[in-house]
Amino acid sequence: MSERLRIGFIPLADAAALIVAVDKGFCAAEGLEVELVREISWANVRDKFNIGLFDAAHLLAPMAVASSLGIGHIKVPVISGFGLGVNGNAITVSPDLHAAIAANVDGDIADPLVSARALARVVAERRSLGLEPLIFGMTFPFSSHNYDLRFWMGAGGVDPDEDLRLVVLPPPYMVESLANKHLDGFCVGAPWNSVAIDLGIGHILHFTCELFQRAAEKMLAVRASWADGHPDTLLRLIRAHARAAQFIEHIPNRDEVCSILTAPGRIEVTPELIRRTLDGRLKVSPDGAYRETSRYLLVGREAAARPDPVQGAWNYAQMVRWGQAPLSAELLAAAKAVFRPDLYDAAVGATPILPVAPADGVGECTGTSFDPDDIAGYLSALEIRR
């Protein structure tokens, strides 16, 4: 008899494994009848997940950590045995801001440290002219997008809380807000950066994989209490998703994958937009320039689906850095415990684990080596923090 599950998701490219697992029959093959419920806000996904309307959810990795720590909301311990994506975001700026940054660079604009220092000069210039602070959009207080922007700005000496404004906007509104100049830039996942480029109203300044080589983006999350009651179902769910991720990463399947992902009720953009993201070949400027990377969005390849506790520690470190959470050993341990490679291994079977690059599991562009057991040391080396 097949088991029925409801999973909430937000229509983004990194919901790929979820959608393919269901629509390509990988869940059915594991005896799971999964209903995917499309949601419009992260707050909705969280609330419906918390009160048990969803058995599992597509969650921002920092949301899963925040929920387990009880920061910003009620404490609901969450675990994940499957990462839905590593990397996958980009920072897009308006043509005006792009020109201003380009006019202030002291090196290659494609280097995030160079562009961040140029941003600091733009900020100083605007202040001396008495202009309003720049406004950047991101998707949620506990989101990789928030931390991506803050990290980049901080690396150039820009204080994201004092020198400019960060506002939360639903991803579909980002593009519109950039077009009508309510925003000067944003950090968001696919396909929204590409939508802005195609409309000719923005430039992709950086892929976030240029800031960090590995950043856990979304998790397939379940409540810890649910996992206790459904250990076998959880393993089957993880296995179905591992198969889906493998299917997605097999390049000859890409056309089929893109048409599955963009079907009605799923992501609903043109398949070509999703294709760019999966291939990591993105148009970055309205004049048609492309940039290519092998690390844009990892769905399963390079062990991306295997949860890494280092990512829990890194996300927690960002929360402490920006004043969202206090620093304590208990909270650090709880953050790491969200990421459960043991469950992934149990579901998928023991496979030889290849060394993951970079060595510290994060690979910050500033060259800092991240030590998941020394958050205080990591933070003390940073000039801008709360």
Added chain:
Amino acid sequence: MDPLLKIVIVDENPVRAGILTEGLREAGMSQITYLAATTNLLARIYEIDPDVILIDLENPSRDMLEQMFQVSRIVKRPIAMFVDQSDTASIQASVDAGVSAYIVDGLKKERMKHILDLCISRFNAFANLETELHRARSALEDRKVIDRAKGILMKAKGLSEEQAYVLLRTAAMNEKKKIAEIAQSVVTASEMLK
């Protein structure tokens, strides 16, 4: 209920917001502000500094509100209603109805429960109204297409109106379909044969 509570309603649907406002006013609340547009939502809320924010669960601006509660040093810090899980039944009811509420910390639970219950019943009333409206509208459309099909059959086969209707009904029964569906196929077929 405390008539001095400042309540903000954020809803893209002006009709539902109206129904809700009316209900709250009847219950004696006087300080109600309705915000329809999402532009400058945060600035407007800062200005009003409400005790309670009611927002449609399906409104994408919820994530924006969440940020306000994270960073705001200006506004009293409202928290999502779901923070209090003690009353699971009423949370479930509000999710089902599609209401979410943000409440300033410290507001007494009992006072909020009245407001929430009222919102839930108003949201449900609105949903019923919409269903009825939809039903009435499709009934009207059904009648129109049945009339057209009857006309076509009367003309083509020289039937009376009564006989034409019986013919449609018999076909519907035989094919286990609605009369309106059969009528629609008659209309479509006759248009193709024109």
